[in-house]
Amino acid sequence: AEVVRVVDGDTIEVEIDGGEVEDVRYIGVDTPESVAPGEPVECFGKRASAFNERLVGGRTVTLRFDREPRDRYGRLLAYVYAGSRLVNAELVRGGYARTLTIAPNDARASLFARLEQDAGRAARGLWGAC
Numbered sequence: 001a002e003v004v005r006v007v008d009g010d011t012i013e014v015e016i017d018g019g020e021v022e023d024v025r026y027i028g029v030d031t032p033e034s035v036a037p038g039e040p041v042e043c044f045g046k047r048a049s050a051f052n053e054r055l056v057g058g059r060t061v062t063l064r065f066d067r068e069p070r071d072r073y074g075r076l077l078a079y080v081y082a083g084s085r086l087v088n089a090e091l092v093r094g095g096y097a098r099t100l101t102i103a104p105n106d107a108r109a110s111l112f113a114r115l116e117q118d119a120g121r122a123a124r125g126l127w128g129a130c
Contacts, residue, residue, distance in 0.1 A: 001063055003056045028112045029098070044125060048096040056080065099113055
């Protein structure tokens with residue numbers, strides 16, 4: 001899929017084969033809000049969004065799905081790969097995201113939990129700033 005827009009730290013819009021544009025919400029992670037209507041920008045929200053932009057903006061990404069393909073808002077739920085890098089994991093590793101495990105989409109939950117603990121102990125990203 002081709003990334004056509006980075007919405008925020010954990011959501012992108014992609015163009016899938018055939019030209020259809022889909023919203024994609026990253027599985028297993030939650031970044032601070034930076035664009036929620038009527039909500040203030042949360043601590044580290046803009047930085048998380050900018051980091052996501054650097055990872056995937058304008059790139060071709062691979063989407064991998066877990067057990068439930070969509071959320072209640074109709075967004076695709078995916079593990080997003082930029083080349084061999086799992087973007088969801090990079091966000092947590094760098095302290096740009098917290099884990100958010102929602103069964104049954106929990107195949108990578110233990111990896112994300114481990115990365116979150118490491119980021120917290122090292123005070124990386126939001127763990128040292130917020």
